[in-house]
Amino acid sequence: MNRQTVFCPECRQDVIYVVKEKRESAELKGDLYEFMAQIAYCEQCGQEVFVPELEDVNLKELYDTYRQKNDIISLEKIQSLPEKYNIGKRPLSLLLGWGEQTFSRYYDGDMPTKQYSEILKLIHADPAYYLSLLEKGKENLKSEKAYEKSKVITERLLDYSAAESQSKIEVVADYLLSKCGDITPLSLQKALYYAQGFCYAFYEKFLFNEDCEAWVHGPVYPKIYRQYRDYCFDSIESEDGVDASVLSGEEQLLLDSIINHVCCYSGKTLEAFTHTEKPWILARAGLPLDAPSNRLITKESIGEFFASVKEKYHMLSPVNIKAYTRDLFAQI
Numbered sequence: 450m451n452r453q454t455v456f457c458p459e460c461r462q463d464v465i466y467v468v469k470e471k472r473e474s475a476e477l478k479g480d481l482y483e484f485m486a487q488i489a490y491c492e493q494c495g496q497e498v499f500v501p502e503l504e505d506v507n508l509k510e511l512y513d514t515y516r517q518k519n520d521i522i523s524l525e526k527i528q529s530l531p532e533k534y535n536i537g538k539r540p541l542s543l544l545l546g547w548g549e550q551t552f553s554r555y556y557d558g559d560m561p562t563k564q565y566s567e568i569l570k571l572i573h574a575d576p577a578y579y580l581s582l583l584e585k586g587k588e589n590l591k592s593e594k595a596y597e598k599s600k601v602i603t604e605r606l607l608d609y610s611a612a613e614s615q616s617k618i619e620v621v622a623d624y625l626l627s628k629c630g631d632i633t634p635l636s637l638q639k640a641l642y643y644a645q646g647f648c649y650a651f652y653e654k655f656l657f658n659e660d661c662e663a664w665v666h667g668p669v670y671p672k673i674y675r676q677y678r679d680y681c682f683d684s685i686e687s688e689d690g691v692d693a694s695v696l697s698g699e700e701q702l703l704l705d706s707i708i709n710h711v712c713c714y715s716g717k718t719l720e721a722f723t724h725t726e727k728p729w730i731l732a733r734a735g736l737p738l739d740a741p742s743n744r745l746i747t748k749e750s751i752g753e754f755f756a757s758v759k760e761k762y763h764m765l766s767p768v769n770i771k772a773y774t775r776d777l778f779a780q781i
């Protein structure tokens with residue numbers, strides 16, 4: 450261990466200090482937060498001593514606690530963005546229509562507002578969303594070159610994730626089918642939709658890359674629909690040997706909760722659930738109830754909606770999805 454010294458006012462000399470963890474609370478933006486602080490004590494007299502480096506560590510811990518409690522994007526994710534999309538901090542800020550220094554301030558540890566944090570989370574989770582911002586905001590960029598080099602990298606990311614997620618949505622469907630005794634094409638679509646939405650709410654990333662469409666009977670992933678449509682209103686025969694190795698532990702935990710708390714309702718009930726929810730309603734705005742439509746339900750609207758559900762129901766883990774579906778069931 451590094452035996453560093455610091456001046457102890459009590460002993461009036463430089464002393465060796467020991468660091469211990471202590472639960473502390475501090476105020477930030479009007480609320481009190483508890484966090485684990487690193488406190489230095491003089492080894493000779495036992496008094497607390499002031500070590501500037503620990504102040505920085507503790508401030509970061511307090512900020513991290515604040516971020517978690519308020520669902521603000523983590524500093525690590527913010528700092529990963531310029532490299533991920535090959536764009537400078539200032540150009541990124543301009544692209545978003547923010548002040549020139551705004552992103553840099555967040556990068557250096559300043560706390561983003563909730564609204565800006567949501568935008569940054571979506572950018573982090575979804576290269577397709579970032580690309581759409583890049584196209585929309587390219588006028589704001591001062592150099593054509595910054596636009597070009599970011600676009601190349603982002604398109605490459607999308608190619609990779611398209612190739613990877615090709616199988617991912619199918620693996621997710623297989624996983625649901627293999628663990629769920631009784632699932633029809635209609636309920637499978639809803640299960641995929643809820644899995645996608647809650648994956649974003651809990652883990653700030655999308656489970657798979659495919660977009661869904663706002664059909665008459667609710668959100669539909671056309672590729673999966675085509676694979677199973679011959680089953681009509683019957684249960685799909687389950688796949689026995691599913692290779693779940695591309696699914697992480699947290700993804701499986703999420704899907705197990707979807708199986709327990711979403712798939713337990715019939716396809717028709719789940720359809721009624723989705724008809725009360727904003728993403729489907731907004732995507733079909735202005736359409737008669739029975740009008741066929743291929744309108745996209747954007748990942749942005751799914752992410753935003755399910756993040757708000759998680760917040761409204763104070764969900765701590767995917768197990769809490771139960772509270773939401775039970776509530777919907779009582780309402781319809």
Ligand SMILES: [Zn+2]
Binds near residue numbers: 458460461492494
């Ligand atoms: Zn001392």
